[in-house]
Structure formats: structure tokens, C-alpha cells
Amino acid sequence: MRHVIVILDGAAGWPLEQFGGLTSLAAARTPNLDAMAQAGTVGLARTVPPGTEASSAAACTSILGYDPVADYVGRGAIEAASMGIRLANDEVALRLNLVSIADGAMDSYSSGRIPSEDSREVVSDLEKAFGGSTFHFHPGVSYRHILVVKGHPELLGLAYTAPHDISGQSVEGRLPSGEGASLLTDLMDRARVFLETHPANLRRREAGLTAATDVWPFWPGVAPRSLVPFESLRGVRAALTSGVDLLGGLATLTGIDRLEIAGVTDGSDNDYAAQAEGALAALDEHGLVVIHVETPDEEGHAGDAVGKVAGIEAIDREVVGRVLALGGDLRVLCMPDHPTPVALKTHTADPVPFVIWGSGVAHNGAAVFDETQAASTGLLVDPGRRVMDLLLDRPL
Numbered sequence: 001m002r003h004v005i006v007i008l009d010g011a012a013g014w015p016l017e018q019f020g021g022l023t024s025l026a027a028a029r030t031p032n033l034d035a036m037a038q039a040g041t042v043g044l045a046r047t048v049p050p051g052t053e054a055s056s057a058a059a060c061t062s063i064l065g066y067d068p069v070a071d072y073v074g075r076g077a078i079e080a081a082s083m084g085i086r087l088a089n090d091e092v093a094l095r096l097n098l099v100s101i102a103d104g105a106m107d108s109y110s111s112g113r114i115p116s117e118d119s120r121e122v123v124s125d126l127e128k129a130f131g132g133s134t135f136h137f138h139p140g141v142s143y144r145h146i147l148v149v150k151g152h153p154e155l156l157g158l159a160y161t162a163p164h165d166i167s168g169q170s171v172e173g174r175l176p177s178g179e180g181a182s183l184l185t186d187l188m189d190r191a192r193v194f195l196e197t198h199p200a201n202l203r204r205r206e207a208g209l210t211a212a213t214d215v216w217p218f219w220p221g222v223a224p225r226s227l228v229p230f231e232s233l234r235g236v237r238a239a240l241t242s243g244v245d246l247l248g249g250l251a252t253l254t255g256i257d258r259l260e261i262a263g264v265t266d267g268s269d270n271d272y273a274a275q276a277e278g279a280l281a282a283l284d285e286h287g288l289v290v291i292h293v294e295t296p297d298e299e300g301h302a303g304d305a306v307g308k309v310a311g312i313e314a315i316d317r318e319v320v321g322r323v324l325a326l327g328g329d330l331r332v333l334c335m336p337d338h339p340t341p342v343a344l345k346t347h348t349a350d351p352v353p354f355v356i357w358g359s360g361v362a363h364n365g366a367a368v369f370d371e372t373q374a375a376s377t378g379l380l381v382d383p384g385r386r387v388m389d390l391l392l393d394r395p396l
Helices: 031-039 056-063 073-083 117-131 153-157 182-196 200-208 230-234 244-252 272-284 295-301 304-326 371-376 384-391
Strands: 003-006 042-047 091-103 104-109 135-141 144-150 214-221 237-239 286-292 330-333 352-358
Touching: 003 056, 003 272, 003 304, 031 304, 031 352, 042 371, 056 244, 056 384, 073 091, 073 144, 073 214, 073 244, 091 117, 091 153, 117 182, 117 200, 117 295, 182 214, 182 272, 182 304, 182 352, 200 237, 214 330, 230 237, 237 244, 237 272, 244 286, 272 286, 272 304, 304 330, 330 384, 352 384
Parallel strands: 003 286, 003 330, 237 286
Antiparallel strands: 042 352, 091 104, 091 144, 091 214, 135 144, 330 352
């Protein structure tokens, strides 16, 4: 039996007036997902446990069949693992966004989706200016980077705000806070002065593009305890493709093989066809492949309902369509990790719809794949990590 998981990151959401009260997922043309719903099992899954931050870290950990509470790893440490950063026992890794703050408000949590060639130049120069015995800056992809801080475990206990949670809102009262926070806020102040005249920002302003005015640390984590490898836990060798370091880090920490496929990105420029074809080719040597696509989440954070619909439709057409064309002894799971309602521009912890289709899967009444139809089946998988049991035909 071959297995495929397609994660439509952030594809679920809330009803929108511009779509006549439909969600982005319901408004999207998704003939392949709908065909799966008409022949497969559809339900809702609670991927974010109560009291857990509604993030992809918790939600995707659940989809992979792990417990995001018992198997908790701070997101900074997960993304550090993806980048090959080995944390010492006295080091804390934080996600570090390059952001744009204007008139005291979060103008852009991504510095206008700054390209990697610009952001890596900026972060490399931040390392030269401020790196040393305490801080180390590690360049990542686009606006997402890692700050490693040595000798300050108190950073784990601070209060943080994710910048994508406050788009267009005042940053007052949202900086890291708590005992020891001055270490980070002082660094943020010094970085702001440094970035004002950075050559990459001067070029971006001259071109009419958004400048990276500030650094924003959040999501701390430490060197994780060893997770049980996925193959040992599930008896299946797995591979994963994604355009973001979070999923790459989860793969690294769980022993899932990472697929390097040209053209895979975290946005609407993703080469969906190449991602699908590269992942499906990996089924020759793996019993399960995970295809994670970030686009709907990014469009949700941007408040772009039309862009979110376009991303969902592209996944249905270019990814799900290719998966279903495989035929044979195949079982497929498609689901978002969490909702990213366009009106909020951030995540919620609401249960998400899922559909399992393929060999030996029974139909349970859904006609299309969306939030309403998933709720109507009456099937709620809680905790959400048990969806993996359904996919692998293990009893709940």
C-alpha cells in the first residue's frame, strides 16, 4: 500500500461576504478534492490541542501522527534543525523575522515578502555587526531566519507575539516581555538603527519596495529530546517536500527523508507540478510521502481571499490531480493543518476538514470537500494526530 498526504497549509477559514458566505475552501473550484469526498471518508480533526498555540508547529506535528504536547519542540528549535543548526545545551533558538514597522504599526510581517537574496545579505551583515559570544544570526528563506542566543535560558519564559498576528496593528505592548526581555529588546533597538542605512534597504526603497526596518524574535526552543523516528513508530519509510523550514525541521527530527525539488517555494510562485511529480517519484522507495504546500496560508496572512482561492485551486489541479492519477494500491489524505481566516490574517485553533480516499476507504456521505460538509458527517477526530491511524488503517 502506498500513502500520500497533501497538506494545504491554512486552507480552512471562515465565511466571507465577498464569496456569498462561503469560505475560501468552499468557494474554490476543487473537482479532485470533491471527487475524493464523494468516494472517501470526510470529517473534522482537532490538530491544535486546547491551550496550545494555533501554529503550524502544533498542527503539522499532529498530522504527522505525533503529540504536539507530549512531543513538544519549540518552533525556533524545529526550524534550526531544518537549517542544520546544532544547538548546545545552553542555547535558545528563536525564529527571527525581518519585518517592516511604520508609524508604530506592523506594516509587513515579511518586509514585503523580501526575497532570499536580499534577506540573506541583511542577516549575514547582522551577524557581522552583532554576532559574538551571545548572539548568532542564521539566514534562512525570505523573511524567516534564526537567532541563537547562548547562556540565557530565561528567554524560554518570556511572552512573545508572532508578527503575523498583528498585521496593521500597533506593536506597542507586543515586544518580548518578562524578566530578561531587555536582552532582546535592546538588540531590536540596535538592529533598527543598523537596518536604516543597510545597502539592501537603500536599494529596496529606491525601487519602491518595502524595506526591512526591524528584526522580530519569537517562538523560542531548545535542543529537542529525541523523537521516536517515524519509521519506527509507524512501520513506514516516509519522505516529505515543503518550501518552509518548519516542515523540513519536523522531517529532520523524525527521521523522515527530505526531498529537494527545484521550484518548490513558500508562495504563489511555487512549482506545484514539479513538487507533486518529485514527491510521487519518491514512492518508488518510500511507503508514504508528504506534500506540504504553504500558499493558502501566506495568502490568508496577507488578507488576500482571491489569492487564497487561487492557491487552493492550484493545489487541487496540479497536486491532487496528479496524485489521483496514480491509481493502484493507494490511499490519500488531504487536509489543512489549521484555519487561516482572511479576515483575521492569522491562525485559529478550529478543527479542520480532512478527506481520506483510496483502497479500502468507505464513503461516509460528503458531496464536496469543505468545512460545512466535513462537519455534517459527524466524524470528529480528537486528538487530530489519530488521523494518521485512519490513513494507515489502524483502529482509533
